[in-house]
Amino acid sequence: MAIDAISYGIIIRELNRLLSGGKVNRIVQPERDEIQLTIYTGKTYRLTLCSNPTVCRMHLTASSYPSPAAAPSFCMLLRKHLSGATITGVSGVPFERVADISLTGTNELGYPYERHLVIELTGKTSNIVLTDGDYVIFDTIRKVSLDTEKERQFFPGTKYGFFAPRDKVAPDDIAGLKALITNSENPFFALENGVLGMSRDTLGEILYGLDKTESADSLSEEITGRFSAFMRSLENPFPNVLEANGDILDVFPTVYRSKRGTPVFFDTLNEAFDYYFTEKNARQRFREKAKHISTVVKNAKSRTEKKIAAQTEALVESENHKKFSDEGNLILANIYRLKKGMKSAEVENFYGDNEIVVIPLDENKTPQANAEAFFKKALKLRKTAEYTEKLLEENRETLRYLVSVQESLKYSVTFADLEEIYSELVANGLIRGNQRGDNLKGTIKKQRNSSVPVPLRYETDGFTIYAGKNNVQNDFVTNKLARPDDLWLHTKDIHSSHVIIVTEGKKIPDEVIEKAAEITAFYSEARNSGKTPVDYTEKRFVKKPSKAAVGFVNYTNQKTAVVFPNEHKELLVK
Numbered sequence: 001m002a003i004d005a006i007s008y009g010i011i012i013r014e015l016n017r018l019l020s021g022g023k024v025n026r027i028v029q030p031e032r033d034e035i036q037l038t039i040y041t042g043k044t045y046r047l048t049l050c051s052n053p054t055v056c057r058m059h060l061t062a063s064s065y066p067s068p069a070a071a072p073s074f075c076m077l078l079r080k081h082l083s084g085a086t087i088t089g090v091s092g093v094p095f096e097r098v099a100d101i102s103l104t105g106t107n108e109l110g111y112p113y114e115r116h117l118v119i120e121l122t123g124k125t126s127n128i129v130l131t132d133g134d135y136v137i138f139d140t141i142r143k144v145s146l147d148t149e150k151e152r153q154f155f156p157g158t159k160y161g162f163f164a165p166r167d168k169v170a171p172d173d174i175a176g177l178k179a180l181i182t183n184s185e186n187p188f189f190a191l192e193n194g195v196l197g198m199s200r201d202t203l204g205e206i207l208y209g210l211d212k213t214e215s216a217d218s219l220s221e222e223i224t225g226r227f228s229a230f231m232r233s234l235e236n237p238f239p240n241v242l243e244a245n246g247d248i249l250d251v252f253p254t255v256y257r258s259k260r261g262t263p264v265f266f267d268t269l270n271e272a273f274d275y276y277f278t279e280k281n282a283r284q285r286f287r288e289k290a291k292h293i294s295t296v297v298k299n300a301k302s303r304t305e306k307k308i309a310a311q312t313e314a315l316v317e318s319e320n321h322k323k324f325s326d327e328g329n330l331i332l333a334n335i336y337r338l339k340k341g342m343k344s345a346e347v348e349n350f351y352g353d354n355e356i357v358v359i360p361l362d363e364n365k366t367p368q369a370n371a372e373a374f375f376k377k378a379l380k381l382r383k384t385a386e387y388t389e390k391l392l393e394e395n396r397e398t399l400r401y402l403v404s405v406q407e408s409l410k411y412s413v414t415f416a417d418l419e420e421i422y423s424e425l426v427a428n429g430l431i432r433g434n435q436r437g438d439n440l441k442g443t444i445k446k447q448r449n450s451s452v453p454v455p456l457r458y459e460t461d462g463f464t465i466y467a468g469k470n471n472v473q474n475d476f477v478t479n480k481l482a483r484p485d486d487l488w489l490h491t492k493d494i495h496s497s498h499v500i501i502v503t504e505g506k507k508i509p510d511e512v513i514e515k516a517a518e519i520t521a522f523y524s525e526a527r528n529s530g531k532t533p534v535d536y537t538e539k540r541f542v543k544k545p546s547k548a549a550v551g552f553v554n555y556t557n558q559k560t561a562v563v564f565p566n567e568h569k570e571l572l573v574k
Contacts, residue, residue, distance in 0.1 A: 003057075003251065003273075005095045005197030006171070008121060010237055010253050010269045011059060012099050016090040018060070018270075019045060024082045024103070029075035030065040033141055035128060038064075039087065048274075049119050049128055051142055055281075056126035058099055058119050059273035074141045078130060081105075081115050081138065095170055095197030096163050097121040118160060127154065135160040168196040172231050174224050181220045188212055191223070201250065206230050208258040230254070239272035240265045241279075248283065251276035282415075289418055293425065294409055300430050301402040304395050311392045318388055321381030326351045327359050328374030331367055338367040401428070401471075401549045403525075404495045408470035411497075411523055420453055420472040424550055455481075456497075458519065458571040461509060464502040465516050465571070467523055471551030474498035475544075478553060484540040487513065489520045492533040492560060496524030498551070500539065518566035531562050 019039055026038035034050040048061045071079070085105035092099050101117040114133030120126055128141040137160050144154045154160070169176035177195070184190035191203060206226050210219065237253035244261035251272050255263060266272040326349075331338065334347045341363050349357045361370045405421060412418055425431040453476040458465040466481055468474035474497060482488060482500045487508055489499040499520045501508055517534040526532040535558040542555045 004199035004202055005097045006199075006202055006234065007251070007253055007269060007273075008058070008097050008099065009092060009095070009197075010234060010239075011273065012090055012092040014268050014270050015047070015058075015060070015099075015101075019047070019087045019101075020089055022087050024085050024087070027075060027078045027082060028065055028067040029072050029078075029141075030068065032072070033126075033128075034065075035075070035078065035141065036061075036065045037082075049117075051120075051126040051128050053124040053126055055277065056121045056123065057273065057277055058121060059277070060268075060270040061274045061278070063274075063278065074128075074130075074139060077139055078117075081130060082117070085115060093162055097197070098163065116160075129154060129160055131160050166196060168194055170196050171198055171227055174228060177224050177227055178220050181216050181223055184216060187216045187219055187223065202252075205252070205254075205256060205258050237269060238265060239267070239269040241272050241276045246283075248276060248280040286415060286418070289415075289422075290409060290412060293418065293421060293431075294406070296425065296431055297402055297405050297409070301399065301406070304399045304402060307395050308392060308399065311388050311395065315385060315388045315392060318381045318385035321378045321385060323378075324374045324381065325378035328371045328378065330357070330359060331361075331371040331374065335367045335371070338370075340364075340366045342367075397549065400495070401552070404471055404551065407495050407525060411469040416454060417469060421470050424470070424472050428549065452476075456519075457573045458515075458568060459573055460515055460568075460571045461512050463506075463508065463512050465499060465512075465519065466502070467497045467499045467519055468551070469497060469523065471549070474551035478539070478542060478551075479544065482539040482542075484538065486539045487516070487536055488539045488542050488555070489516055489534055489536045490555070491520055491524040491526060492535050494525045496520055496526075496534075498553075499523075514561060514563060515566075515568055515571065517561040517563045519568050521563055521565035522567045524565070527565050529565070531564060533560050533562050535560050 019041065022039040022041035022045065024037055025040050025044075026036075028036050030036065031050075031052070033052045034048065037047045037049070039045045039047060046061050046064060048057065048059055048063075048065075050057045082103060082105070085103040088102045088104055090099060090101050097120065099119045099121075101119070103115045103117065104112060105115070106112050116129075116131045116133070116135060118129040118131065118135075120129070125144075126142070127144065130138045130140075132138065137154060137156055137158055139156050140154045169180050171177070177191075180190050180194050181187040188207065191207070192200060195203065207223065210222065233254050238255055239251075239253055240255065240263035241251045242249040242256055242259055242261040242263055249259060249261050250256070251269075253269055264272075264275065266275065330347045330349065330351070331345060333350075334345060337347075338345055338361075342361050343363050344361055345359045345367075346356055347359060348354050361367075362373065365373065405425070408417075408421055412421065422431065453468075453473045455473045455477050456467040456469060458467070466477050468477045477500055478488065478498045481502075483502075485505070486503050487501040489501070490496055497520060499516055501512060501516050513536060517536065520534045521527070521532040524532065535555070537555050537558040541557040542553050544553050
């Protein structure tokens with residue numbers, strides 16, 4: 001990651017330009033180690049300050065964070081000293097990840113005062129420090145022990161000390177860089193450890209394509225020339241976020257040459273930082289939630305498969321009820337030959353091939369009582385078989401449902417998609433709404449404006465096509481959006497999206513039906529297959545069985561088209 005003192009130097013420069021003269025209107029602390037300041041300059045800005053060691057950052061953001069019901073003590077301290085204060089400037093320590101926000105205000109008695117909010121973005125030692133005008137510390141957002149920082153202390157009442165100059169070469173010191181290179185056996189190693197404020201990624205970008213086998217003398221001019229060009233480029237940067245294969249790779253003030261991907265450009269590095277951290281966090285949270293739901297479904301599917309196996313075995317055993325019923329009847333048919341005390345009866349089996357069979361008897365019971373015992377056992381087994389068959393069908397239905405959910409997860413690309421699946425699983429008892437780790441709804445609702453499912457929408461040849469990506473959307477498409485004369489599509493015999501073509505009383509051309517069928521096949525278990533049969537019929541012939549799971553229907557009067565799966569992105573309406 002190229003987020004280093006070089007990038008933060010640009011961030012600080014932008015903040016000084018945008019925020020100087022602005023008044024602090026709102027201060028919240030949404031997380032233990034994160035602050036958001038709302039600043040008004042004629043335009044409202046939100047400044048995020050985060051001292052979390054893993055994601056320490058400082059940048060303007062478009063997001064407004066809620067204020068906790070009970071404000072932490074550091075937040076209350078900031079409100080006391082900074083609310084209504086004016087930002088006089090934002091400065092930094094050259095080539096260090098430290099920013100100093102200077103503010104002025106007046107106290108309750110009308111006397112002016114000066115304050116400093118110092119932000120250190122130094123990984124595990126990151127901190128946010130509030131001081132007076134002479135840099136005497138009021139408090140810090142993260143408490144630092146004596147053992148952690150032996151040289152620099154951060155206790156209230158002590159003087160804040162900026163970083164002492166380090167024995168490294170500044171990246172704009174060309175003479176120093178040349179000396180560092182020529183006096184080293186390995187110039188690349190020397191640069192990696194001897195240049196101030198520059199990450200390995202940034203250095204790698206500057207040195208990209210150089211032959212590391214060349215001597216230091218031959219490389220010195222080329223390298224220093226590249227450093228000069230890079231530092232000049234920062235005067236008019238091209239802030240961008242690098243993306244590849246759906247992942248956020250990096251944020252950088254100039255165009256990357258050393259990494260492959262698609263750059264997304266922004267007017268300011270602050271905007272690029274906001275996009276980088278917001279999107280990276282959102283995508284990570286999406287993956288985590290999707291994985292959690294997937295695990296729940298996978299475990300439920302495994303349990304259901306075990307139930308089906310056990311019930312199938314039990315059903316085989318319980319189907320012996322006919323044998324016991326037959327044996328009871330054979331005893332009654334031969335009762336004149338039998339008497340109490342007999343341990344068995346040899347009788348002709350007229351239910352078979354009239355072969356002689358031996359039926360065990362309870363010698364303590366009469367023949368009549370033995371026959372009744374066989375009938376009771378047969379009745380019990382028959383009832384067990386009927387109950388097991390019912391359970392087995394229910395579990396087979398559950399298994400089909402779980403497979404459909406697994407397919408739906410493959411097509412989920414937004415938090416809204418996950419919310420629909422999550423709500424569906426809660427409704428079906430597969431996830432408890434208050435289950436630890438399942439607090440998805442609150443997260444998602446912040447990112448949606450409507451609870452109405454949003455299926456995919458396509459436009460082609462004057463017709464609108466809707467396709468559901470999960471069972472909730474399928475149910476909505478079929479039972480809410482579709483009219484009786486709309487054309488409804490589904491893959492033959494396998495799970496797929498419910499797809500409709502809105503007719504509006506018009507005759508649908510074969511080409512439109514074919515495209516809709518291709519979309520249906522794409523959003524199905526046959527997505528990676530070849531030719532796939534897709535059924536289509538008018539919506540009036542599609543019925544939802546009583547007590548059926550969400551998204552499950554029966555249909556009649558269908559025709560079948562055989563097509564290749566096709567996503568048809570070019571027809572998709574964003």
